[in-house]
Amino acid sequence: MGMLHQVFDITDIRVEKITNAARADYSGRPGDSIVMYVFEGEGKVSRQETKVDMEKGDVIQFLNHHTGGLYITPQPHIYILFVTFTAAWVFQKDGKWGVEQKKITGEADEVEKTMHPLAGYYLNRLHQMWVEDPSDYSLIVPYFHHVMEEIEQAQTSGEKSAECGIKAARHYIDYHFYDNIPVQKLLSCSTLSSSAFYKGFKYYTGKTPRQYIIHKRMKEAGRLLQCTSMPIFRVAQEVGYEDSYYFSRLFKQFSGLSPKEFQKNIDTQDKMS
Incomplete structure (x- = not known):
């Protein structure tokens, strides 16, 4: 069998x-x-x-x-x-x-x-x-x-309830990171108290909820800049930012390059390949 x-x-x-x-x-x-x-x-x-x-x-x-x-x-x-x-x-x-x-x-x-x-x-x-x-x-x-x-x-x-709750909150962020996610929604997903949630989230992910959301947004922004011809302001909107200048600052902190520099880098690599 x-x-x-x-x-x-x-x-x-x-x-x-x-x-x-x-x-x-x-x-x-x-x-x-x-x-x-x-x-x-x-x-x-x-x-x-x-x-x-x-x-x-x-x-x-x-x-x-x-x-x-x-x-x-x-x-x-x-x-x-x-x-x-x-x-x-x-x-x-x-x-x-x-x-x-x-x-x-x-x-x-x-x-x-x-x-x-x-x-x-x-x-x-x-x-x-x-x-x-x-x-x-x-x-x-x-x-x-x-x-x-x-x-x-x-x-x-026998998965611990705290670990399970943080996993639930992470899954919610993974599907809604481009939205303005209220903290109360994440607490509701996790079924944990506020202090247990923040402590557990940092422990299991190595990031605060805000850092985790920004990380997801910047990863998606990099994918859009690499795989599409969207203008930078549109990429910013797609990942949850109406202010493209604020988005550009965050993206440079995350990648070491501004969105424009990131795009040029991709264009240069494409021409050389």
Whole structure:
């Protein structure tokens, strides 16, 4: 038998606002699992004898259910992203694929809260992708696979909550560095206190949040100056600066060259190559 691989089949993605105690309607196939992400509000979710508190940012897994559904009690309202999926362990042998296990690891009917800040960030991105094009499974399924791998890795490795929180903040910056990012947004992503966040960010990245953002912006600016014919003021705008003179000063501090000198250097190299 070859190496085992986990594959997923997403059957439904939806966002619901729940204002009254309600039983979530999931009459899918036996073995379906659910991941829920709380966008806003708080409440409780129960399944038979198991009850779990939910609040904004929580990720709840409901693995391998067979009958019935979930009972959700909002307090007083709650917005939830539901992702329903099946999973299997497969292997390749003699050029053919086979199924080793038709459900993911976990006890049937288990309801579990995932303490992983990145999971919520990834699920939020997954929902945006689904809204933009629900038929594009070539992007959605691999991305969901990545979500589940991150959750499983954090659970099995015992990743420290501070490290996990800083990782979540870094991921947010990596996708939004060209925006004016409020510190409160990074604190929200990390789920850490202000002092723990600043201390942890410096420890794990070697930079302050501001330095990290500038580093990302200057790297992207260098790429744009090298690979496009954009004028300098436009490059500045693309990476988040309306003041091109301020941008030029930062770029020279970062690279040792002004943007104009950087461009000339590239032109000279191109002519000599």
